[in-house]
Amino acid sequence: MxxxxxxxxxxxxxxxxxxxxxxxxxxxxxxxxxxxxxxxxxxxxxxxxxxxxxxxxxxxxxxxxxxxxxxxxxxxxxxxxxxxxxxxxxxxxxxxxxxLGLTRKHSVAVVGIGNLGHALANYGGFPSRGFPVAALFDIDPDLTGVPVGGIPVNHIDDITSVCSEREVSIGVIATPPQAAQAVCDRLVSAGVQCILNFAPVVLQVPDYVEVRKVDLAVEMQILSFHVARRADEAASDVVNGIGVDGVVIRP
Amino acid sequence: MxxxxxxxxxxxxxxxxxxxxxxxxxxxxxxxxxxxxxxxxxxxxxxxxxxxxxxxxxxxxxxxxxxxxxxxxxxxxxxxxxxxxxxxxxxxxxxxxxxLGLTRKHSVAVVGIGNLGHALANYGGFPSRGFPVAALFDIDPDLTGVPVGGIPVNHIDDITSVCSEREVSIGVIATPPQAAQAVCDRLVSAGVQCILNFAPVVLQVPDYVEVRKVDLAVEMQILSFHVARRADEAASDVVNGIGVDGVVIRP
DNA sequence: TACCGCTTGTGAACGCATGCACAAAGTTGA
DNA sequence: TCAACTTTGTGCATGCGTTCACAAGCGGTA
Missing domain, CATH: 1.10.10.10 (Winged helix-like DNA-binding domain superfamily/Winged helix DNA-binding domain)
Known part of the structure; x- marks a missing residue:
C-alpha cells in the first residue's frame, strides 16, 4: 500500500x-x-x-x-x-x-451525492474541459434513479459494473470520511486508477493508483497558521519598535 | 502585487x-x-x-x-x-x-452562493473546526436575505461593512472566474488578509495577503496526465517486452 | 548580406525538503 | 541499581526544484 x-x-x-x-x-x-x-x-x-x-x-x-x-x-x-x-x-x-492527456476524454464518477457531490455533478467546468461526468453513486437507496445534473444516481453497490461499463478513469470521492476508504477500495477494484479525494481521510491505495486530495479543513488551517503568524509578527514588531503598519516607532 | x-x-x-x-x-x-x-x-x-x-x-x-x-x-x-x-x-x-492558530476562532465569509457556495455554507466541517461561517455574499439581489445554511445572504456591495463588522479573517471565493478578481479586491479592501480561492483564476493581491487556491480543473488535469503517462508506459513496456501487468514477455 | 535587438532554452548554482542513521534519553524488568 | 530495550530528536547527505545569467538563435532593418 x-x-x-x-x-x-x-x-x-x-x-x-x-x-x-x-x-x-x-x-x-x-x-x-x-x-x-x-x-x-x-x-x-x-x-x-x-x-x-x-x-x-x-x-x-x-x-x-x-x-x-x-x-x-x-x-x-x-x-x-x-x-x-x-x-x-x-x-x-x-x-x-x-x-496532459487531454486529447482523450476522461470519464468521471462522483461518489457521495451530498452537498458537495451535488455541486460537483452540476459543475459545468468538468464536461467542458474534457471530463464528462459519466456516473453518480450514493449509498442512500432513496436517491437511486434520481437525476442530478442530468445523470441518474446509481446505488453504490453497482459501482464495479457501472464503472467498468462506462469506462470511468477518474473517481471522485465526496462521501463522509467514514465511508471514504471503503468507497476507495471499491473504485480501485472497479479498475479506477486515479482518484480525487475530498474526504478528510488519508486513503490507503495500491502503488499503481494515483490519489490527489483536496482537503478544505487543511487549507483553512494553513490560512489560520498565517493569520496567527501575522499576529505574532505584529506583536513582536510592536515590541521591537515597529508599528503595525510597518512604521518604525522607536528608531 | x-x-x-x-x-x-x-x-x-x-x-x-x-x-x-x-x-x-x-x-x-x-x-x-x-x-x-x-x-x-x-x-x-x-x-x-x-x-x-x-x-x-x-x-x-x-x-x-x-x-x-x-x-x-x-x-x-x-x-x-x-x-x-x-x-x-x-x-x-x-x-x-x-x-496553527486554532485557539482563536476565524470567521469565514463565502462569496458566490452558487452550487459550490451552497455546499460550503452547509458544510459542517467548518464551524466544528473553529471556522464559523459568519457571512455569505452574492451579486444576485434575489438571493439577498435568503438564508443558506442558517445564514442570510448579503449583497456583495455590503462586503466591506459586513466583513469588518463581523471580523471576517478568511474570505472564500466561490464565484465565476470573471468576478473573482473584483471580489478579491473588495475582500482585500475590507481588510481580509487570507483568501481561499475556488475560481479558476490567478488572483493578483498585495504582498501581505495570503491566497490558497483550490482548482478542480487543475487537479483533474494532473490526474489526466498520470492516466496518459500510464498509457504511455504500458505501450512502451509492451514494446520493450513487458506486459501490462508487469510480467516480462520477452526476457 | 550583415548587423542589431529581442527572446528562448539551458547549464550551473543555490536553497529547501526529505530520508537515513545514530546518539541521547527514558522506561521496563530483574 | 543496572542493563537491555524502545523511541525520540537531529546532524548530515542526497535529490529535487527554483532562480540566475548568458549563449544561441531568429526576425527585422539598412
Whole structure:
C-alpha cells in the first residue's frame, strides 16, 4: 500500500532510464505539471481574445510565476518557441493538451451525492474541459434513479459494473470520511486508477493508483497558521519598535 | 502585487533573523504546516478512540508519511515527546492547535452562493473546526436575505461593512472566474488578509495577503496526465517486452 | 548580406525538503 | 541499581526544484 501523493511531492523517477516517451513524461516534475494546467487555462483565454503570439514574460505574468520557471516548464515538453518572438499560442495549447492527456476524454464518477457531490455533478467546468461526468453513486437507496445534473444516481453497490461499463478513469470521492476508504477500495477494484479525494481521510491505495486530495479543513488551517503568524509578527514588531503598519516607532 | 502561493512553495524567510516567536513560526516549512494539519486530524480521531499515547511510527503510518519526516515536523514546534514511549496525544493536539492558530476562532465569509457556495455554507466541517461561517455574499439581489445554511445572504456591495463588522479573517471565493478578481479586491479592501480561492483564476493581491487556491480543473488535469503517462508506459513496456501487468514477455 | 535587438532554452548554482542513521534519553524488568 | 530495550530528536547527505545569467538563435532593418 502506498500513501497518496501530497502537495509538493515530485514525480518518482524510475531507476532505469531508457530514452523514450516514458522518460520524457516521467521527467516532468509534478509541480511543473500543475503549472502547465494553469498555463493552459491562461492560453485558452488568450486564444479567445485573438492573441496569436505570447512571450514567456507575458505568459508568466498572467500565470503568476517567474518567467524563467515558465520557460523551464515549457522546455520539459519540448522547444516550441521562436527566439526573438515568443510562443505561438495555438501550438502551445495543443502541445500542453497532448502532454496532459487531454486529447482523450476522461470519464468521471462522483461518489457521495451530498452537498458537495451535488455541486460537483452540476459543475459545468468538468464536461467542458474534457471530463464528462459519466456516473453518480450514493449509498442512500432513496436517491437511486434520481437525476442530478442530468445523470441518474446509481446505488453504490453497482459501482464495479457501472464503472467498468462506462469506462470511468477518474473517481471522485465526496462521501463522509467514514465511508471514504471503503468507497476507495471499491473504485480501485472497479479498475479506477486515479482518484480525487475530498474526504478528510488519508486513503490507503495500491502503488499503481494515483490519489490527489483536496482537503478544505487543511487549507483553512494553513490560512489560520498565517493569520496567527501575522499576529505574532505584529506583536513582536510592536515590541521591537515597529508599528503595525510597518512604521518604525522607536528608531 | 504578488502572485498567490501555489502548491509546494516554501515559507518565505525574512532576511533579518531575531530569535523570537516570529522566527519560530517562520521557520516551519509550508509543507510541514500542511502535514501538521493532517496529523492534527488523525490525532483528534485517536483522542475519540481513547488513545492516550502514540509513537511516531504509528502516527506516521496513519498520516501516510515517513516517520522521520513526522518527527522532524514535530520538532519544528518543539520537543514534546518522551523517548522510549512516544507522544502524549492530548499534549500534541494542543500544541499543534496553538501553532496553527486554532485557539482563536476565524470567521469565514463565502462569496458566490452558487452550487459550490451552497455546499460550503452547509458544510459542517467548518464551524466544528473553529471556522464559523459568519457571512455569505452574492451579486444576485434575489438571493439577498435568503438564508443558506442558517445564514442570510448579503449583497456583495455590503462586503466591506459586513466583513469588518463581523471580523471576517478568511474570505472564500466561490464565484465565476470573471468576478473573482473584483471580489478579491473588495475582500482585500475590507481588510481580509487570507483568501481561499475556488475560481479558476490567478488572483493578483498585495504582498501581505495570503491566497490558497483550490482548482478542480487543475487537479483533474494532473490526474489526466498520470492516466496518459500510464498509457504511455504500458505501450512502451509492451514494446520493450513487458506486459501490462508487469510480467516480462520477452526476457 | 550583415548587423542589431529581442527572446528562448539551458547549464550551473543555490536553497529547501526529505530520508537515513545514530546518539541521547527514558522506561521496563530483574 | 543496572542493563537491555524502545523511541525520540537531529546532524548530515542526497535529490529535487527554483532562480540566475548568458549563449544561441531568429526576425527585422539598412
Amino acid at each position: 502506498a500513501a497518496q501523493r501530497g502537495e509538493g511531492d515530485g514525480v518518482v523517477t524510475s531507476p532505469e532510464a531508457p530514452a523514450d516517451v516514458r522518460e520524457r513524461a516521467r521527467a516532468i516534475p509534478e509541480a511543473a505539471v500543475a503549472r502547465l494546467a494553469v498555463y493552459l487555462r491562461v492560453l485558452s483565454g488568450m486564444v479567445e481574445q485573438g492573441v496569436t503570439t505570447i512571450s514567456s514574460e507575458e505568459l508568466a505574468g498572467a500565470a503568476g510565476v517567474n518567467s524563467a520557471k515558465l520557460r523551464k516548464d515549457l522546455s520539459y515538453i519540448g522547444s516550441y518557441g521562436t527566439r526573438g518572438v515568443g510562443y505561438d499560442v495555438e501550438v502551445l495549447v495543443s502541445h500542453i493538451e497532448r502532454i | 504578488a502572485a498567490q502561493r501555489g502548491e509546494g512553495d516554501g515559507v518565505v524567510t525574512s532576511p533579518e533573523a531575531p530569535a523570537d516567536v516570529r522566527e519560530r513560526a517562520r521557520a516551519i516549512p509550508e509543507a510541514a504546516v500542511a502535514r501538521l494539519a493532517v496529523y492534527l486530524r488523525v490525532l483528534s480521531g485517536m483522542v475519540e478512540q481513547g488513545v492516550t499515547t502514540i509513537s511516531s511510527e504509528e502516527l506516521a503510518g496513519a498520516a501516510g508519511v515517513n516517520s522521520a519526516k513526522l518527527r522532524k515536523d514535530l520538532s519544528y514546534i518543539g520537543s514534546y515527546g518522551t523517548r522510549g514511549v512516544g507522544y502524549d496525544v492530548e499534549v500534541l493536539v494542543s500544541h499543534i492547535e496553538r501553532i
